[in-house]
Structures are given as C-alpha cells and as structure tokens.
Amino acid sequence: MKGYNFAIVGATGMVGRKFAEVLGERHVPVKSVRLFASNRSAGSTLDCLGSPCVVQELTKSNVRAMKGKIDFALFSAGAGVSEEYAPLFADIGAIVIDNSSFWRMHEDVPLVVPEVNPEAAFTHRGIIANPNCSTIQAVVALKPLHDRFRLKRVVYSTYQAVSGAGMQGFYDLRDGVSGAPPKKFPKPIAFNILPHIDVFLADGYTKEERKMIDETRKILGLPALPVTATAARVPVFFGHSESINAEFEKPCTLQEVRQCLSSFEGLTLADDPERGIYPTPLSAAGKDDVFVGRVRLDDSVPSGVNLWVVADNIRKGAATNAVQIAELLIKKDAEDAK
Numbered sequence: 005m006k007g008y009n010f011a012i013v014g015a016t017g018m019v020g021r022k023f024a025e026v027l028g029e030r031h032v033p034v035k036s037v038r039l040f041a042s043n044r045s046a047g048s049t050l051d052c053l054g055s056p057c058v059v060q061e062l063t064k065s066n067v068r069a070m071k072g073k074i075d076f077a078l079f080s081a082g083a084g085v086s087e088e089y090a091p092l093f094a095d096i097g098a099i100v101i102d103n104s105s106f107w108r109m110h111e112d113v114p115l116v117v118p119e120v121n122p123e124a125a126f127t128h129r130g131i132i133a134n135p136n137c138s139t140i141q142a143v144v145a146l147k148p149l150h151d152r153f154r155l156k157r158v159v160y161s162t163y164q165a166v167s168g169a170g171m172q173g174f175y176d177l178r179d180g181v182s183g184a185p186p187k188k189f190p191k192p193i194a195f196n197i198l199p200h201i202d203v204f205l206a207d208g209y210t211k212e213e214r215k216m217i218d219e220t221r222k223i224l225g226l227p228a229l230p231v232t233a234t235a236a237r238v239p240v241f242f243g244h245s246e247s248i249n250a251e252f253e254k255p256c257t258l259q260e261v262r263q264c265l266s267s268f269e270g271l272t273l274a275d276d277p278e279r280g281i282y283p284t285p286l287s288a289a290g291k292d293d294v295f296v297g298r299v300r301l302d303d304s305v306p307s308g309v310n311l312w313v314v315a316d317n318i319r320k321g322a323a324t325n326a327v328q329i330a331e332l333l334i335k336k337d338a339e340d341a342k
C-alpha cells in the first residue's frame with residue numbers, strides 16, 4: 005500500500021502529540037513524519053510512531069524546503085500559526101488539516117466531521133478545518149436525530165476539560181489543587197467552574213459559544229438553525245461533557261431516539277441509569293467514540309429531547325477527527341488509483 009508523508013505543526017503540544025499516537029493506533033499508512041514547533045522546542049526529540057524524531061523550528065524556509073515532500077500537514081499550534089503557515093503548506097503541495105479556529109468559517113474551507121459531512125472533505129482547496137472540540141461531539145449526536153426528525157432548535161450547555169486549553173490549561177489544574185495561582189485561566193480552575201472559555205464578544209457571548217453556534221450550522225448545512233450555547237470550563241483533565249436540548253419538527257418517541265443514536269457510527273449509547281450506566285469524562289477518556297446517555301424526552305415542547313454527550317476532547321474532539329479526515333482522503337486516493 006502507498007505510504008504518505010505527514011507533517012505535524014505544534015508537535016510538542018497537547019493535540020500535536022496525540023496526532024502521532026492516533027496515526028500509529030489506527031495504522032494509517034505513514035511513510036514519514038516531520039515534527040514542527042516553535043524555537044522553544046526546536047532540536048528536542050519526541051517519540052513518533054516508535055522512533056525518535058527531532059522537532060524542527062517552524063520557519064518559512066524550513067517549510068519551503070519540504071516542497072513536494074509533505075502529503076498531509078496536521079496543525080494544532082493556534083490560530084496565528086495557522087493563518088500564516090497553512091497557506092504555505094498548501095502551496096508546497098500538502099493538504100492541511102487544521103485544528104485551530106482560524107479557517108473554520110472561511111467559505112472555501114470545508115469544516116468536516118467524518119461521520120456527519122464526509123463529502124465536504126473532497127471539496128478542499130488545500131486546507132480543511134477540524135471543528136471546535138465541543139462542536140464535534142455535539143454534531144455526532146445530533147446528526148442521526150436530525151436526519152430522522154429534522155432539527156428545529158438546539159440549546160447547548162457545556163462542561164469542558166482543562167486540556168482543551170492545551171498544556172498550560174492542564175498545568176493550571178494540576179498545580180492549582182495545591183494552591184498555585186493560574187497562569188492560563190483568568191481565575192483558579194481547581195475546585196471551581198469558569199463560565200468563560202476564550203474571549204468575551206460584544207454581545208456577551210464567549211467566542212467558544214459563538215464557535216459552537218456557527219460551526220454547528222455550517223457542518224449540518226443549516227445556516228438558519230436556531231442554536232444557543234453556554235460554555236463552562238470545569239476542573240476535569242480530559243473529556244468534555246455537554247447537556248444538549250434539541251427540538252425537532254417531527255414527533256419522536258424515546259424508543260425511536262434511542263434506536264437512532266445506537267445505530268449511528270462513532271456514537272455509543274451508554275444509557276441505563278438504573279444500572280448506573282451513563283457517560284462521564286473518566287469513562288470516555290482515551291476512547292475515540294462519542295458517548296451519549298441520560299436520553300429523555302423534553303415534554304415542555306411538542307418534540308424535544310435531552311441528551312448528555314461526552315467525548316475525549318483531545319481524541320475525537322481534535323486528533324482523532326483530524327486523522328479520520330486524512331483517512332477519508334487516503335481512501336479516496338486509493339479508489340481513484342484503481
């Protein structure tokens with residue numbers, strides 16, 4: 005089988021490290037991996053697919069030197085780096101799969117969750133955006149219900165892990181439990197909850213909440229869907245949890261909802277409260293599926309459903325989703341070559 009050359013930009017970060025791990029676990033046909041990060045970690049060595057690999061500084065000349073030698077560039081180094089370097093990697097012939105928010109809402113950049121809108125991946129012009137972590141798990145749960153009952157309105161409330169803010173977010177919780185002041189978050193996160201993820205916008209929403217609203221509409225192809233969100237950071241290391249309240253056009257029964265959820269690829273129904281079965285961040289951590297439980301009809305509206313949705317934000321919410329996008333393109337490449 006043909007092998008592919010990968011670059012990982014932000015290779016020393018929380019998601020960057022996971023890219024390499026997931027590529028190995030999923031047996032993606034990798035021929036080579038080049039690691040890029042800032043000058044702070046240039047020259048350091050990381051284990052990559054079982055071999056030591058030296059981290060290179062991300063500079064324009066280092067990227068240009070790779071012309072024609074990178075098939076896929078997986079990015080997770082922040083919006084500024086993606087803005088500057090994603091077009092450069094596309095120019096040297098790579099397909100960029102970008103985990104930052106920078107390109108997500110650009111009209112000619114597809115925003116892809118492979119279980120939900122795989123066809124969008126094939127419309128790329130060199131850059132594909134990986135959605136916001138909370139949005140990925142939400143749309144995996146909503147898609148089968150939308151296909152059957154037609155979404156009318158969505159209300160999100162999130163409980164998001166500190167690892168979503170990268171290594172520094174992780175350290176703020178780890179060190180905060182023994183009283184260290186936060187460096188990444190605006191207030192202590194240990195023994196606390198912050199209704200504040202990313203910056204506040206003029207309308208009082210946070211940028212994280214706005215991302216969930218806009219990206220849900222784009223991925224589901226429903227630009228006018230009424231969606232609202234409240235996003236909170238909680239003292240959990242890995243795994244985002246969400247309460248989702250969804251209203252539908254068509255009537256639904258609890259049995260139909262459960263059947264729809266349990267038969268959708270990438271979604272695991274973990275819903276048997278009498279036996280203590282419902283998803284939690286700890287039970288989802290380290291797994292690639294999205295888990296849904298506490299499924300209930302919302303009888304305050306004609307056709308409504310309440311869901312509790314949990315996923316590992318570094319895996320399905322970031323690295324796994326990006327690798328799955330690469331797998332879609334690799335599969336298409338193999339089919340085209342036949």
Ligand code: A2P
Nearest residue numbers: 014015016017018041042044045062081170171
């Ligand atoms: P570095 O470790 O050299 O700072 P996280 O999201 O976990 O905080 O990780 C961010 C990732 O993005 C790290 O790999 C970090 O590298 C990388 N990064 C941050 N700024 C830059 C930059 N200006 N150029 C290249 N990589 C960067």
